[in-house]
Every structure is written in structure tokens, then in C-alpha cells.
Amino acid sequence: MCPIRSVTALLFILTFxxxxxxxxxxxxxxxxxxxxxxDIPVDIFTEDAGPPEGGVGRRFFTSDRRADLTVQSVPNxxxxxxxxxxxxxxxxxxxQYKRVTPRFFAVSSxxxxxxxxxxxxxxxxxxxxxxxxxxxxxxxxxDAVVTRISLSLSQ
Numbered sequence: 702m703c704p705i706r707s708v709t710a711l712l713f714i715l716t717f718x719x720x721x722x723x724x725x726x727x728x729x730x731x732x733x734x735x736x737x738x739x740d741i742p743v744d745i746f747t748e749d750a751g752p753p754e755g756g757v758g759r760r761f762f763t764s765d766r767r768a769d770l771t772v773q774s775v776p777n778x779x780x781x782x783x784x785x786x787x788x789x790x791x792x793x794x795x796x797q798y799k800r801v802t803p804r805f806f807a808v809s810s811x812x813x814x815x816x817x818x819x820x821x822x823x824x825x826x827x828x829x830x831x832x833x834x835x836x837x838x839x840x841x842x843x844d845a846v847v848t849r850i851s852l853s854l855s856q
Contacts, residue, residue: 725742725743725744725745725846726742726743726744727740727741727742727743727849728740728741728743729741729853730759730772732757732758732759732772732773732774732829734757734774735757735774735824735827735829735856736824736856737758737772737773737774737822737824737827737829737854737855737856738853738854738855738856739772739831739850739853739854739855740849740850740853741761741770741772741850742846742849742850745763745768745846746761746762746763746768746769746770747761747762747763747764748761748762748763748764748766749761750762750769753771753772753773755773755775756773756774756775756776756827756830757773757774758771758772758773758774759771759772759773760772767835767836768833768834768835768836768843769833769834769835770831770832770833770850771830771831771832771833772830772831773829773830773832774824774827774828774829774830775821775827775828775829775830776826776827777823777825777826777827777828778826780823780825780826781823782803782823783801783802783803783804783805783806783821783822783823783828784801784806786806786821786823786828787801787806787808787821792808793810793812795810796808796809796810797809797810797811798810803823804822804823805820805821805822805823806819806820806821807819807820807851808820811837814836814837814838815834815835815836815837816834816835816836816837816840816843817832817833817834818831818832818833818834818847818851819831819832819833820851820854822854822855822856824856829854829855829856830854831850831851831854833846833847833850835847
């Protein structure tokens with residue numbers, strides 16, 4: 702790793718705290734075709750990574766690419782319940798957190814040193830989803846960001 706990147710990564714670790722998340726610049730991201738919307742900390746996820754696979758929406762990265770966020774609407778042509786939709790995706794067996802209701806599901810675990818979190822809300826012909834990946838060693842630092850993004854997902 703080049704010295705500048707090492708310093709940037711260290712500064713990110715030292716300055717990225719829940720207090721920073723609370724004072725982050727948040728903007729609403731909207732998927733016009735489905736009405737899905739979610740709060741995004743635009744000063745944390747600064748890089749546009751283009752459209753996601755398998756749905757409409759957008760992917761974002763932190764400037765150092767240590768974390769990413771995907772906001773997307775995934776087709777749900779059979780109007781599956783969140784439980785059925787999740788089961789059809791065949792999630793890994795080692796899920797550490799799982800909550801399924803008639804309205805949404807949220808799952809999370811750790812893979813290859815990275816925490817991943819996925820929440821999808823059922824909205825008729827779509828499941829509106831957010832997916833976040835970040836270093837597992839920084840989980841506590843990401844809690845406030847993940848919570849706000851997750852709870853802001855609507856439509």
C-alpha cells in the first residue's frame with residue numbers, strides 16, 4: 702500500500718466515529734422508477750460506482766473503497782413475502798443477524814473480514830433494498846450509519 706493511502710486509511714479510521722456519522726451530510730437518494738428512497742451520507746459514500754446488477758438503482762463507494770453501499774429495487778414479480786424472497790436468494794447459513802417481518806427482512810454477517818448488511822422492504826412488484834459492506838474490525842464505528850440508512854429506506 703502506498704504511504705498516502707496508508708495515511709488516508711488511518712485518518713479515516715481515527716476520524717470516522719458515530720459522532721461524525723451524526724454530523725455527516727445526508728441526502729435522500731431516490732429511484733424514480735420505483736419510488737424507493739433512502740438517506741445516504743454523501744460525504745462518506747463519495748464515489749459513484751454505477752448501476753447495480755439485477756435491479757435499478759446505484760452503487761456507491763467510500764473514497765478509499767473500504768466500504769460500499771448499494772441502493773436498488775429488485776423485481777418481485779410473484780409479490781413474494783420477504784421470507785420467501787430471502788429464501789429464494791439462498792442466503793449463507795452463517796447469518797449472524799436475521800429479522801423477517803411481513804413488510805421487510807434484514808440480514809447481516811461477516812465474510813472475509815467484512816461485515817455485510819442487507820435490508821429489503823416489500824413493495825408489490827419490487828423489493829427495495831440497501832446493501833452495505835464495510836471492514837468488520839470497524840463495526841462499532843459503522844453502527845450509526847448503517848442504522849440510519851436502514852431505517853430511512855422507504856416505499
